Amino acid sequence: MKKVCIFFAANRYWPKRERLESVYNEIRESLPGFDEYKLITDSDGLILPDGDIIAAVPLSGAVQKRILDACEKYRCAILYGAYIRGNACDAACDDMMRANAAPTFMDVWAVLKRSRNTAMIALSASDLSEKIAAASAYCEINGANVLLIGHTEPWVVSTPRENKRFSKLLSVNMLHAEQDELAQLYYDTKKEDAEPYYRHFTSLASGIKEPSDEDIWNACKMAHALVTLLKKYDAKTAAIACFDLLKVGTSACLGVSFVNDMTDMSIACEGDLDSAITMLIMKNLTCGKLFMANPALRLDGTVNFSHCTAPICCCGENSPCILRSHHESGIGVSPQIDLPIGQRITACRLSGVEGIFTVHGGMTVEGAYEPVCRTQINVKFDDFDHYLETSLGCHQVFAFENIESKAKTIANLLGLKTL
Secondary structure, three states, X not given: OOEEEEEEEOOOXXXXXXXXXXXXXXXXXXXXXXOEEEEEEOOOOOOOOOOOEEEEEEOOOOOHHHHHHHHOOOOEEEEEOOOOOOOOOHXXXXXXXXXXXXXXXXXXXXXXXXXXXXXEEEOOHHHHHHHHHHHHHHHHHOOOEEEEEOOOOOOOOOOOOOOHHHXXXXXXXXEEEXXXXXXXXXXXXXXXXXXXHHHHXXXXXXXXXXXXXXXXXXXXXXXXXXXXXXXXXXXXXXXXXXXXXXXXXXXXXXXXXXHHHHOOOEEEOOOOHHHHHHHHHHHOOOOOOEEEEEEEEOOXXXXXXXXXXXXXXXXXXXXXXXXXXXXXXXXXXXXXXXXXXXXXXXEEEEEOOXXXXXXXXXXXXXXXXXXXXXXXXEEEEOOHHHHHHHOOOOOEEEEOOOXXXXXXXXXXXXXXXXX
């Protein structure tokens, strides 16, 4: 993923080259994180560096067409208002204003926004950083491999059964693997293959309740099989029909937890492709981990969310963990994790049927432990009624930080309506 920052200036507005380069260098130093920077004037040829994302910075008038031509060469384009007070010293802002950078900025933006949905504007350095993160996520999602392992569980009625719908909606590659392929990988897994997973979970667990040592080894063999399968298909995310898989004598819960916690891939349960692609979107927006969970409403306006596949390290440090059996079947191993209270969260979900993406903010709060899936969090949404009115399905995907703005930006880039 290559990000370039290109500055555009017309010589008539900047007769003193040394002053132009001084302003260019000042703004460049305030915008770290790009792979390449370049200053292009109207006496230069429009020779552009290779890349995926461009931040285009107008420093004067009479450069509109050159900016638009340049933006066409990149997958995402962000127009940056360097002339805006606070983005440079007053003297530099004065020079850019005298050079007509301000009307140029809006002139270019008027054309960009109507000609492509992968164009954005940024009005400050922090805004630009956020837009770059969203553009980077877009480039990672576009063309990513999405794997369905088995078939969507029959009770997950909200997600599409027609997988090609996602290819058309989001330009992802939909792949399928039969559960027998995963089962065979599990049977073929040797103890030494499973040992790193065994050490990982037993070293982090403060206790073990129902599972035997053999149960833990088998669950870790399944974890290895899952990672192997995702790598075979080069899948960035997957949805696994986990209940039918129980017939092999273990669960996929530890494997799903490990993938979501310790890799750059993600897995959703129950063959829920909406959730799998939601995880793909969100994982590219956060350095933290994701938790997919079922809701249970309460009269006090909070919601208990639970599942058996939570990550142990969701907020930068490991949470207390006990190894349990899978709640509904009593088979295999699931982590019961004490997730943090008083933590800001963002909950999202895609509807492949409707082309809609929901974004909800909230906080984790104290609440009673329910007789449901092993790991639970209680959430007080900023707007409980909005959550109810816009719910797109059972499962919600949680990031343990505020990524609401970035989530809405990436949804817009992907052409999704945000609720």
